[in-house]
Amino acid sequence: MAAVLQAKGLCKTYIVNKRQNNVLKNIDLSIEEGEMVAVMGPSGSGKSTLLYCLSGMDRVTAGKVDFCGKEITQLNEKELASLRLDEMGFIFQQMYMMKNLSVLDNIILPAVKSKKNTESRKQTEERGRALMRKLGIDDIGNNDINEVSGGQLQRACICRSMINSPKMIFADEPTGALNRASSDEVMDELTKLNSEGTTIMCVTHDPKVAAKCSRVLYIVDGGIIGEKQMGKFSTTGENLRNRERELNNWLMEQGW
Numbered sequence: 001m002a003a004v005l006q007a008k009g010l011c012k013t014y015i016v017n018k019r020q021n022n023v024l025k026n027i028d029l030s031i032e033e034g035e036m037v038a039v040m041g042p043s044g045s046g047k048s049t050l051l052y053c054l055s056g057m058d059r060v061t062a063g064k065v066d067f068c069g070k071e072i073t074q075l076n077e078k079e080l081a082s083l084r085l086d087e088m089g090f091i092f093q094q095m096y097m098m099k100n101l102s103v104l105d106n107i108i109l110p111a112v113k114s115k116k117n118t119e120s121r122k123q124t125e126e127r128g129r130a131l132m133r134k135l136g137i138d139d140i141g142n143n144d145i146n147e148v149s150g151g152q153l154q155r156a157c158i159c160r161s162m163i164n165s166p167k168m169i170f171a172d173e174p175t176g177a178l179n180r181a182s183s184d185e186v187m188d189e190l191t192k193l194n195s196e197g198t199t200i201m202c203v204t205h206d207p208k209v210a211a212k213c214s215r216v217l218y219i220v221d222g223g224i225i226g227e228k229q230m231g232k233f234s235t236t237g238e239n240l241r242n243r244e245r246e247l248n249n250w251l252m253e254q255g256w
């Protein structure tokens with residue numbers, strides 16, 4: 001399997017009030033095509049910062065990041081923005097939907113903005129609707145974003161992250177704002193996308209979410225101190241409880 005994402009010697013330092021905070025310390029990491037990787041660790045350990053640096057949303061202080069063979073740490077802002085738009089999908093806990101647009105218009109916005117997209121508006125809308133059907137929210141396309149539930153909105157975010165058929169989806173606490181049932185539904189959709197070939201990296205505090213991933217990284221104080229290969233989760237015949245139990249035992253060994 002080819003690596004989609006590779007980081008070498010990745011460091012990130014923030015300077016706040018003249019004080020240096022070395023948040024990521026010399027991280028080496030490789031993510032293969034088709035993996036679904038969870039990033040776990042204590043609060044403030046650098047999980048979100050890692051996600052932002054790997055996806056080019058934030059600049060690294062030292063080291064390099066390759067995405068599909070392109071060294072993103074060498075790209076300028078414009079090149080980075082179009083790479084993110086065309087090849088990456090993003091799902092956040094806060095969702096970041098545009099309040100003045102309908103759910104469908106929010107979903108298709110990355111396609112409308114992409115210079116690579118040669119479709120008519122109607123074709124793009126049709127694709128948006130098809131994604132909504134797949135995620136079971138085809139009845140809320142014309143709603144305002146404040147007229148839908150949190151679970152529906154998060155599924156809309158998944159549609160939006162998929163609209164440009166990205167190579168990889170970066171998710172930061174995608175289920176953090178959801179109740180258990182909605183969280184399970186969103187994870188089912190993400191694992192389905194992953195089984196269809198999309199590589200996913202997901203920051204989470206929830207072992208139930210991580211148990212559905214194929215690999216779990218554990219970060220403490222800006223360094224990856226452990227990783228666990230879980231194998232692909234299959235909804236058919238696999239006992240999720242066993243995976244959760246195994247993962248919880250491992251997390252305790254890491255100091256969780």
Ligand SMILES: Nc1ncnc2c1ncn2[C@@H]1O[C@H](COP(=O)(O)OP(=O)(O)OP(=O)(O)O)[C@@H](O)[C@H]1O
Pocket residue numbers: 014015016021023041042043044045046047048049050
């Ligand atoms: N934009 C920023 N400017 C300055 N410091 C930042 C910035 N973003 C994060 N930090 C600091 O970097 C450290 C790591 O933050 P980060 O959000 O990556 O941790 P996390 O592991 O995702 O935490 P949590 O689980 O609480 O979301 C923290 O000390 C935080 O205060």
